Amino acid sequence: xxxxxxxxxxxxxxxPQNPTxxxxxxxxxxxxxFPHPLFTKKHPHLVLAKSPxxxxxxxxxxxxxxTHEGSITESLPNGMFRVRLDNQDLILGYISGKIRKNFIRIxxxxxxxxxxxxxxxxxxxxxxxxxxxxx
Numbered sequence: 679x680x681x682x683x684x685x686x687x688x689x690x691x692x693x694p695q696n697p698t699x700x701x702x703x704x705x706x707x708x709x710x711x712f713p714h715p716l717f718t719k720k721h722p723h724l725v726l727a728k729s730p731x732x733x734x735x736x737x738x739x740x741x742x743x744x745t746h747e748g749s750i751t752e753s754l755p756n757g758m759f760r761v762r763l764d765n766q767d768l769i770l771g772y773i774s775g776k777i778r779k780n781f782i783r784i785x786x787x788x789x790x791x792x793x794x795x796x797x798x799x800x801x802x803x804x805x806x807x808x809x810x811x812x813x
Contacts, residue, residue, distance in 0.1 A: 743793040746802070750788045759784065761792055761802065769794065771804045782807055 751768070752760035757778060761771040771792050773784065784790065789808035795801065 742796055744796065744799075745805075746792050746794055747808075748790060748792055750784060750786045750790060753784075753786055759786075759790075759804065761790060761804070763792070767799070769800055769802050771802050774803050774805050777804060777807065 791806035
């Protein structure tokens, strides 16, 4: 009796003698709806795996943009502005979504940061309104 209660018990003796008891069923119940065509009754063992590169972030658009500073010279309709960059280029700037969402007012004379595409250097997205010293 003391031998059966001793802490030096053997693990396989505690397992059931029927080996099929330990295995899980390989098929799902018939009522289960499969969300993907690969999961069919013919192939219940298939599992979609992540590709090795799925955890990598795709190349950002930041890598394909130049950031410049400039000042607003003219206000145009639909959230567009003429922006004079510090290198004296004149571009058409449009408001980014965050500035539009937060109702940030941009007026002529304001200092702004603009993302300019390398493919079209005549247009840019206004991403930041700088603080004026008189504000």
